[in-house]
Amino acid sequence: MPLHPSPHRRRTALATLVVVLLAALSACAGVTAGSDDPSNRRLRMMIPNSPGGGYDLTGRSAAKVMEDDELTGRFEITNIEGASGTLAMQRLLNEEGSDDLVMTMGLGVVGAVYTNKSDATVDRATAIARLVEEQEGILVPADSPFETVQDLVDAWTEDPDSVVVGGGSSPGGPDHLFPMQLADTLGIDPVDVTYVAYDGGGPLTTALLGSKIDVGMSGLGEFEGQIEDGSLRVLAVSGEERLPTVDAPTLTEEGVDLVFTNWRGVLAPPGIDEETRQYLIDLFTEMHGTPEWEEALERNGWSDNFATGDEFEEFLVEQDTRVADTLKELGLA
Numbered sequence: 001m002p003l004h005p006s007p008h009r010r011r012t013a014l015a016t017l018v019v020v021l022l023a024a025l026s027a028c029a030g031v032t033a034g035s036d037d038p039s040n041r042r043l044r045m046m047i048p049n050s051p052g053g054g055y056d057l058t059g060r061s062a063a064k065v066m067e068d069d070e071l072t073g074r075f076e077i078t079n080i081e082g083a084s085g086t087l088a089m090q091r092l093l094n095e096e097g098s099d100d101l102v103m104t105m106g107l108g109v110v111g112a113v114y115t116n117k118s119d120a121t122v123d124r125a126t127a128i129a130r131l132v133e134e135q136e137g138i139l140v141p142a143d144s145p146f147e148t149v150q151d152l153v154d155a156w157t158e159d160p161d162s163v164v165v166g167g168g169s170s171p172g173g174p175d176h177l178f179p180m181q182l183a184d185t186l187g188i189d190p191v192d193v194t195y196v197a198y199d200g201g202g203p204l205t206t207a208l209l210g211s212k213i214d215v216g217m218s219g220l221g222e223f224e225g226q227i228e229d230g231s232l233r234v235l236a237v238s239g240e241e242r243l244p245t246v247d248a249p250t251l252t253e254e255g256v257d258l259v260f261t262n263w264r265g266v267l268a269p270p271g272i273d274e275e276t277r278q279y280l281i282d283l284f285t286e287m288h289g290t291p292e293w294e295e296a297l298e299r300n301g302w303s304d305n306f307a308t309g310d311e312f313e314e315f316l317v318e319q320d321t322r323v324a325d326t327l328k329e330l331g332l333a
Helices: 007-036 054-068 083-094 107-115 149-158 174-185 201-209 221-229 274-288 291-300 309-329
Strands: 043-047 075-079 101-106 126-141 164-167 194-197 215-219 232-237 261-268 303-308
Touching: 043 054, 043 083, 054 075, 054 101, 054 126, 054 221, 054 261, 054 274, 054 291, 083 101, 083 107, 101 107, 107 174, 107 261, 107 309, 126 149, 126 174, 126 201, 126 221, 126 274, 126 291, 126 309, 149 232, 164 174, 164 201, 174 194, 174 215, 174 309, 201 215, 201 221, 201 232, 215 221, 221 232, 221 291, 261 274, 274 303, 303 309
Parallel strands: 043 075, 043 101, 164 194, 164 215
Antiparallel strands: 101 261, 126 215, 126 232, 126 261, 126 303
16 A cells, blocks of 8 residues: 555645635635625624613614614624613723724713712713604503592692602603602602602513502603503603604693603714714614614604714713703702
């Protein structure tokens, strides 16, 4: 038996090796091309409260539209609970320069930074887009003695301690600021309001259905199922006009001189380059223009309030000042 392979065998082996190497290189080239293709780019999204909350619903709705329309690859979505969004905000800031990460946020995160004495302020992140505006609703269980807004007003003004109000955000968030401003409008000292904070819409729903609180005040998108099946009733909404998805009057219709709205948007980590910032702005702008996003707005009772980049950044500065002033008046900042 020969000690060395024949020339024919050497040529066959070499040809086989070349074919294998070419296939491997082709596969690698395909992976690289895919990662460079914006429509196949994978991104991460952090959501600063529990599943079922407003940030969660907004973030997952946006991610689904972008995935279904193949504007990007799949999103890896992570809910980070705790400190009403401040923990997630700190995590975002810690990932300075990361070019694959965004986080949903809104008025509640702005306020939580102050009430939790955190230095993870929103102005340190990169502003990408403001997505939606949302009215607050006044919610009660089906068997509540409050049949109308006037029933609530009468009981609350007569004895503020007799009404326990719950919201899906901590002091400084929209679900806290709304009842405080409502109380002030009704002539009730906001300091006398009994407010219980819950970490998002899921826990707030449980509290309402379990009669742990008398009234819930929050955005209505996350309570759609309970409103539809009748286990929760909406006494009123806080915007200028009625919502087409809810059979409830506005506060102004009921004689209460108050209009209040919440908003939500998207931030990226600090230190990203201009190319990445513009890519993310363009991505959410393209999403905003899809019929699927229009359907999500209508389905969840959100108002379109889109703004990007520098305009959103200026808005954040204004909101930060407004929240800080309100919390200082309440002695919470």
